[in-house]
Amino acid sequence: MERGISPIRLNEYLQEVGGDLNRAVELYVWNSRMAAECFATIGHLEVLLRNAVDQVFKEYCKEDERGIPWFLQLCSGLNDEDLASIAGAREQNAKAKRPDSRDRIIATLTFGFWSHLFNAKHEELWRQCLYKVFAQGINPHVTRKTIAGLVESVRITRNRVAHQNFLKAFDIPKAMQDVFRLAYLISPQYGEWLERDASRWREVYDQCPQIDTDTLIVPGRVAWDIYQYQPIYVCKPERFFRDMRYLAFYENRSIRSQIPMILRVFDQVPWNEEEAQRLCASDDVMNRKLGHALEWAFSSEGREVAHGWANSENGYKVLLLTPCRGSKQGDDGHLVLPNGDIPHMRSGAYVQNHRYASSHDLLVARSTDDLRYSIN
Template sequence: MATVRERLRPQRKETRHQIIAGLSFGFWSGLLGPKYEELWRDCLHRAFPNSSGKRKQVAVAVERVRKFRNRLAHHDSTDNVDIPFELRQIFDLAAYIDTDAARWLKRCSGLMTVYAQRPVTIDDTVIVAAKQAWPQYESCAAYVCQSGRAFRPIERVAFYADREVKLDVPAVLHRRDNVEWSSEEAARLGASDDRFDRKIAKVIETSDATWTDGRYQVFLLTGPGHPDHRQLRATLPHHGTGRGSAFVQRQRYVSLHSLENAATTADL
């Protein structure tokens, strides 16, 4: 702030509004750092009435938006940037301050209209039939299927159940085939030093009667809150009718980009 005031003083523009306008995004991000915890508790938390009230949550959100803003300001490539995800972070941060302002920003933004025209051909996501798989994912952030089932190289899994593609599109953290499904194997894996072993042990322990003794293939997936996790703006309903009209019988491949821009399964 002192640097800004020194720059403005010779121009006789050292006013409150000019000082605030002259501060960098980094200043505001830094103001939410741990050394200002007392300031946050005393008064700064009131600037974000719709947040959890935790300084760290707001600090992380502001820093995330700052990095994205800097990338755009420096004309850096966005080829590998998940634009819809970054846009949602901006709206979420705005909502911490004022929900009406966040809604106004969404109405004004034309970014998704432009983004929908972005050419993408990589089918990086598998959509699986998920009558049983969706409840299992919700309970233990995993997808289990028969051993030896073939999949193309994919980065994400989406779930089709209840005649819709569900909101969550988790990233694949780990994939393992030929897993023995027994209490003995769960105990062995649970005692391992490998975190994926321990996670698979929990999946076995929490699985219902659908998964009897045998061998299965396991995908360990992200959950909400993980930095690689993605959620759609809304579920994608499937309006097909008649026998054999289900959108997914077993599995099908799409791009995350197409999922994020679809309104129904017909758009896929």
């Protein structure tokens, strides 16, 4: 199995399970099933998207009246790159000895062709007709930029699952949310069918054989308030936490949707302005980030948000985190829960001192009852 899969390809899976070859292969099989299910769901979306665009262009270019397919009309508004893609599709059909029919050409055009129609180069086409692809243009909140972001997210996911890249560390729930959101914007009925009946991604996702408790959950309104200004979590020095990848905040009976990645843990940080200046002058980027956070802590805003910082001769323990943001951006590991905050429905506090959970579960949970891998 190791030779067949190749040591290089299997290496990520081995690292995930501590070198256990049997468990690595089990995870590899799950990864293939997960990729296949995501790819099939995106395939359904691709059919919807291309048919919706085709219909809009057909009407815009008065295809029935002129008798010429919109993608062959000089007045279509397509650029040279688009026309080259169309020519490539026709050439591909010719080589395969398939008919050069209108429907065959539409089916042969790649997802990249359809997704590129919503980039900035097609702003004029968006204003003229492409906006009609989405809910017949009746949704004033849909912009070309919004659609471009969604189709790019779907394109990246499509490429990742098509090559069966490692998905354990990939934000599958966010990726699939973008797929369904795009489908709903084109056709609410189709979107509902796709999410509820045609896709089994959640079932496969829940069957992941390697789910770790990798998230530290801490309580407190002040801690959450501070994080929204500075990417830190501050607590008493030498407080023991297990080695975790992420940190989550439990506040107002909910786990907040921001799940920052823990970049570095500093223990017994001297809490004074001299230390802030020393850290800001460091050659280490993480030290500088901590220094800037300390400078903020001594500002009037920092003191107000934290309701004053209690004196500590031994300093504080500080967890340096990825910053708060409106949505998941970049590749820094930061997570934003696609379903929003996770409420705690039962009586009593879900977290009192601290708690550990799985980011795998957090990404799909609707309430704290869905957190299977959660321990005190």
